[in-house]
Amino acid sequence: MRWFATFLALIACFAAVPLSAREVTYEIVETYEVLPGGGERFLGAETLTLPEDPIPAGIAAFGPFRVLDARRAALVGVTDAASPRQFSAMLRAFPGISEIEMIDCPGTEDDLANLRVGRMIRSAGIAMRVPANGSVRSGAVELFLAGTRRIAEPGAEFAVHAWLDDTGHEATDYSGTDPENAKYLTYYREMGMSGIEAEAFYAMTNAAPHRSARWLNAAQMAMWVRLDGPAG
DSSP states (O other), X not given: OOEEEEOOOXXXXXXXXXXXXXXXXXXXXXXXXXXXXXOBEEOOOSEEEEESSOSOOOSEEETTEEEOSSSEEEEOSOBOTTHHHHHHHHHHHOTXXXXXXXXXXXXXXXXXXXXXXXXXXXXXXXXXXXXXXXXEETTHHHHHHTOSSEEEOTTOEEEEOOOBOTXXXXXXXXXXXXXXXXXXXXXXXXXXXXXXXXXXXXXXXXXXXXXXXXXXXXXXXXXXXXXXXXOO
């Protein structure tokens, strides 16, 4: 049986700002399916300043992944059940990709598929970079953690909050040892965190309810996650 959830759709409102940038506010949401066993984490940005052309066309597109050149790709949208297949197809076509820029990443419609993509990123030895004014939110944070190198430039933003599963339950509705929680702690340890670091980070993310968020800049994220690049 498929479960349906309605979320805030991305409607951008542009304000008069310098020619090199524009203010983008996301409001109300789209409707999409949440498949059994795959929770979702999806968050529109509140207000952020993006480059005038924040979404690069690239030389090829594979779902939310855009190939910028032979060694770089960009993530510019929501991941879903098709994302592992799309990511594999991208690496088959462009095996030299070694870095993914996270430009505007609202999260995921399928947490299980999202974790698969994260493990694929780590296995492929790919670095994850959040450029200045890049936005990594919700389930997309797991993909940032997957980078063999993690770079967050000044001006990057992150948002974390609790996941919601296909039955409408959040992480805090389950015991700390429940498999629904254990799978995230296992993932964080696979991404290089110690057991203590994984538990602390997971507790911090779940302290914000699903329909809310905790917003972090690069320096604040560096207090929870080891970074390999600028964090000011």
